[in-house]
Amino acid sequence: MVFKVSKVQTTPFEGQKPGTSGLRKKVKVFVQPHYLENFVQSTFNALTPAKVRGATLVVSGDGRYYSKDAIQIIIKMSAANGVRRVWVGQNGLLSTPAVSAVIRERVGADGSKATGSFILTASHNPGGPHEDFGIKYNMENGGPAPESITDKIFENTKTITEYLIAEDLPNVDISSVGVTNFGGPEGPFDVEVFDSASDYVKLMKSIFDFELIRKLLSSPKFTFCYDALHGVAGAYAHRIFVEELGAKESSLLNCVPKEDFGGGHPDPNLTYAKELVNRMGLGKSSEVEPPEFGAAADGDADRNMILGKRFFVTPSDSVAIIAANAVDAIPYFSSGLKGVARSMPTSAALDVVAKNLKLKFFEVPTGWKFFGNLMDAGLCSVCGEESFGTGSDHIREKDGIWAVLAWLSILAYKNKDNLNGNKLVTVEDIVRQHWATYGRHYYTRYDYENVDAGAAKELMAYLVKLQSSLDEINTIVKGARSDVSKVVNADEFEYKDPVDGSISKHQGIRFLFEDGSRLVFRLSGTGSEGATIRLYIEQYEKDSSKTGRDSQEALAPLVEVALKLSKMQEFTGRSAPTVIT
Ligand code: G6P
Numbered sequence: 001m002v003f004k005v006s007k008v009q010t011t012p013f014e015g016q017k018p019g020t021s022g023l024r025k026k027v028k029v030f031v032q033p034h035y036l037e038n039f040v041q042s043t044f045n046a047l048t049p050a051k052v053r054g055a056t057l058v059v060s061g062d063g064r065y066y067s068k069d070a071i072q073i074i075i076k077m078s079a080a081n082g083v084r085r086v087w088v089g090q091n092g093l094l095s096t097p098a099v100s101a102v103i104r105e106r107v108g109a110d111g112s113k114a115t116g117s118f119i120l121t122a123s124h125n126p127g128g129p130h131e132d133f134g135i136k137y138n139m140e141n142g143g144p145a146p147e148s149i150t151d152k153i154f155e156n157t158k159t160i161t162e163y164l165i166a167e168d169l170p171n172v173d174i175s176s177v178g179v180t181n182f183g184g185p186e187g188p189f190d191v192e193v194f195d196s197a198s199d200y201v202k203l204m205k206s207i208f209d210f211e212l213i214r215k216l217l218s219s220p221k222f223t224f225c226y227d228a229l230h231g232v233a234g235a236y237a238h239r240i241f242v243e244e245l246g247a248k249e250s251s252l253l254n255c256v257p258k259e260d261f262g263g264g265h266p267d268p269n270l271t272y273a274k275e276l277v278n279r280m281g282l283g284k285s286s287e288v289e290p291p292e293f294g295a296a297a298d299g300d301a302d303r304n305m306i307l308g309k310r311f312f313v314t315p316s317d318s319v320a321i322i323a324a325n326a327v328d329a330i331p332y333f334s335s336g337l338k339g340v341a342r343s344m345p346t347s348a349a350l351d352v353v354a355k356n357l358k359l360k361f362f363e364v365p366t367g368w369k370f371f372g373n374l375m376d377a378g379l380c381s382v383c384g385e386e387s388f389g390t391g392s393d394h395i396r397e398k399d400g401i402w403a404v405l406a407w408l409s410i411l412a413y414k415n416k417d418n419l420n421g422n423k424l425v426t427v428e429d430i431v432r433q434h435w436a437t438y439g440r441h442y443y444t445r446y447d448y449e450n451v452d453a454g455a456a457k458e459l460m461a462y463l464v465k466l467q468s469s470l471d472e473i474n475t476i477v478k479g480a481r482s483d484v485s486k487v488v489n490a491d492e493f494e495y496k497d498p499v500d501g502s503i504s505k506h507q508g509i510r511f512l513f514e515d516g517s518r519l520v521f522r523l524s525g526t527g528s529e530g531a532t533i534r535l536y537i538e539q540y541e542k543d544s545s546k547t548g549r550d551s552q553e554a555l556a557p558l559v560e561v562a563l564k565l566s567k568m569q570e571f572t573g574r575s576a577p578t579v580i581t
């Protein structure tokens, strides 16, 4: 059939500014007539027709409510805007890291390569008719659109008057693999539905030693558990962990992707991944012996949480431990790491590894896009953030399943001559051994959610002023706790990208102490109501006889200092944080 292109008149919607990870709104906002269409057309216009005509686009996401409708709309608009072909993961499912992999690796039957992608996800936010939907655009390198593009998209949303759509194009069946061909005024247009996992699984197999991991998983001493929290990771977990690596079916929890994530909050942390946390023996005590290893992912499978038996690995430690073991345990890195990077509020555990192994090291603002630039320039192999993100230069997004495979590789490597021995080296052993070698960074994060935006601004303005006077700071510190060392440096973090020279200002206030402790204050860039103040507290302990303490207990003096320094209660009226991680 030959479809027709319609020009539909429209008027702008307010608030279509893409945040750190695209446009996220309640479903009821997205379903308004023209709302999604305006944003998609504004994106096409920002990319310019020259880049859109003839392009190959990937359109898929984490499968949350409204995704299927959104995919059909984007297909019709792609056709009308002269896109040559659209690639859709079966049932519209592709994890964010898999999209990045597909853009970078997949080659179509006719040799075509993708030039970009609409990813339909609101990441770790809940889904369903009353919850969140989201859309973001990723570029040719597989990474999120840079600010220069997202700013243009936003400008376009403010002035849009019409969009193009092939209204008579029939809906494409995205539930089965295959190609559907159409003809339009500008020539052929195809939609190819492909297996969501194949390209990603192939990439993972080229990075890790699957044979070695398989041996670990088949050891009777090793038990394993993976919780996809009903997110899109479920579409990969069975293929990778069960089919490829031989894990038992029963080791998969909540691995059927659901439009509403089973009513849960698909965020892999100690608060929301309750079922896994209990199974791992970290919640209420149970009679069943917990597995040796547990992990969880968020809705779009780019975040990860790593657990051992009755043991939590902080994301800051996780990236440091992966970096320290990568060359030995992961074939992809066998010729060495190009460099490592962490976001500013992430603990300095990675810094110590970088120093010891003489690796290039970068400290970037919060947000994955900063790592992408370093990777494109060949400066960084492994990176991570305290917010449960870990990844490498195999793609340009953080990668939840990659992190699990990295940990399984380290466990398999450490146990390779001992799989039939009495006791395996455990996750906890690896972390404690790491602390003994490099010292431990006790770490905690206090979140003050939904604080009055004005009050949060005032608190930050007060800290900006305070950081310029070390004398004043140290008087407050001393007055609060005599057992805390003194502040030797304080600043407002600013980053100059070593690749493109761009400068990012106002990225948080840092207080650096003589003994290596740090306090960091910043406002969250992803909240949806009011403001969220994040307070990151970290203390370095080199003495290996003192690295086994409870972290909240070890950090109590610094917490006291932080609350006094920031006048937290005075500004916010809050006597306690909403979440502690
Ligand atoms: C998203 C980004 C991360 C960031 C996290 C926390 O997941 O992809 O790069 O670390 O949000 O951001 P926030 O501004 O809320 O602390």
Ligand code: ZN
Pocket (backbone or CB within 6 Å): 096, 123, 124, 298, 299, 300, 301, 302, 303
């Ligand atoms: Zn996510």
